[in-house]
Amino acid sequence: MGFKCGIVGLPNVGKSTLFNALTQTAAAQAANYPFCTIEPNVGEVAVPDPRLDALAEVGKSAQIIPTRLTFVDIAGLVRGASKGEGLGNQFLAHIREVDAIAYVLRCFEDDDVTHVEGRVDPLSDADTVETELMIADLESLEKRVVALEKRARGNDKEAKEQLELVNRVLPLLRDGKPARLTKVSDEERPAFDALNLLTSKPVLYVANVDEASASEGNAYSAKVEERAKQEGAVAVVISAKIESEIATLPPEERAEYLDALGLHETGLDRLINAGYRLLGLVTYFTVGPKEARAWTIERGTKAPQAAGVIHSDFEKGFIRSETIAYADYVALKGEAGAKEAGRMRLEGKDYVVADGDVLHFRFAN
Template sequence: MMQAIGIAKSVGIKAVQCRSFHRSVGIVGMPNVGKSTLFNALTRTEQAQAANYPFCTIDPNVARVGVPDPRVHALAKMENSQKVIETQLEFVDIAGLVRGASKGEGLGNKFLDNIRQVAVIAHVVRCFEDVNILHVEETVDPLRDLDTIRTELLLADLQTVERRLEGLKKKKKSNEPGLHSLQEVLNRILPMLEEGQQLSNLTFDFPEEQVQFDRLQLLTAKKALYLCNVSEDDAATGNEMTEAVRKQVEAEGSVCLTVSGALEEAASAFEDEESQMEYLQCGGLEETGLTRVIRASQKLLQLQSYYTVGEKEARAWNIPQGATAPMAAGVIHSDFERLFIRAETVSFDDLMKAGSMKQAREKGFIRSEGKDYICQDGDVFNFLVGR
């Protein structure tokens, strides 16, 4: 028997990739609504070229950002860890969409293909006036822009479903597994798409039908949040345009955030975090847009964090809600799930109360959990696995 933490140090980053799951956020919207500026600010990079003309982002820019997590830093301080490693989310800056994208207009096909690869769609809508920044529709109207994007995604899904149904007609006598379930799924969602319904909250009673639905990678089935991009002056309070967007999307049960790409990008130019926060506070903000967007994305992705801590490093790991202890171990290394024996665990709160892992053990806070244990957010683990 061996402890999983020791192996995790030796296998490094490649080990984590042995057991990964989709956790990318695609930033989408009409051209010149501030997607690339917001991407630069949120990821604190200058990977995306912000320019005053449509389609300046052709290939999607990708950046991985650390998830702000005070708990992992508190663990590192408590155990005097040499290094702190936060968990990460991936942000993808995708080319701007125009009316007719579902028919290939602009960069429509590339745009739609890129969206299919992300888990969450972050819709950026322009809620600021600026005569120096052109709008592809000539006027600023966030509700119109939002309707345009969602219509194009819906039309693309409708085409996908119709093509699949047409293909199934040629396989009526086929005994290929799953065809009946796929037929049921397609027949259910076709009228929904024809009526203009989004599919993000759709579920199926039969597991095989849910699998077939997920495999379709439909654009309107993806979780979404909405980012109202405003001027620096409206960063703290929003404006009439943000209020209109918020009322519409919240009525649908979606998340709406007001952010200022210009303010966030200016703040990100400061080298230290303290100076960045001082600049944001001058604009009436108490935290970065990155923090709020990541928090919303984590919730939509139904992710939670667990931790490992030792002398060399304190590290946060992302797992889906409902994951078992072996699944959590498998995020560190795929072999850990297969060879899992048990997990020594303590909640973050209990560990902080104890003051150290040693004292937590002395106080009886550390539990021994088996293969059926459902992980809780904030668990601190030491996995024991076989050889």
């Protein structure tokens, strides 16, 4: 369900302000959506998707259950964190559990907010964060090499595969490059992911700007966007201050407030959408009188595996999926209308689920 995003950054870049805005949003949603829990450093928010509301209206669903995104707030990094400076290695375990990492970068001037490095330079800040993560990865792999070599000599197939990958990653890290630049085949991907390296995770750059720059960005955020473009990453311009103000407003007042600022959607919405693009995620729906629900899967997932997201028994006993495109479901007023118009398809095990599909799985018990 959804994905988990770690939020990292240097002190005083607006990371905590952004996270607090996100968790305030989660608290506001808790009355409307289940599973919306908050812990001190974890916040879950519903993924905004107007299609779900439309489907629930057509299906006369009693409950709406969106997919969700988990934000994990990581303690502020400082130069030397990997060597124990600041909170040191306390942040590592949290980052290893996330699907993607959001680098929150300061892109605003404010004499009242001291920068830990004494200047505003978002690209240098990104380099500092990345360097600390690379050093941690390097030390982690160098500790593992001896044990892997010993197991590989004993004809341990898994150890041989991992050792080959480690020996491919180490030169990159020693050259100051992140592990995600390692060329990995589809067959090698599971073993590579099992290394659980911090710098192997996709990066989402969050340019935190002042309120006046929220709609167009500024010179600082332009540099961040250019860097993301060069790396094939994703960048989002957000004003954490504005997000914290939006989080306190009643839902009916938010659209008017955004419009006054020249914004079409909240920064949270843009952040979520960017995360989906970065990770190649899509959404399918299940609709019935009890609930209309959104489910998150990776793009390219086949029907049995999509069914397995709901329950493993659905995947094991998969027979077929009754499939209706979102547009058809809404235009034809639901399942009965789609079926009558010949717009409901029976798809088998090789069907690749498309974004927006409304699915009903048939499976053997």
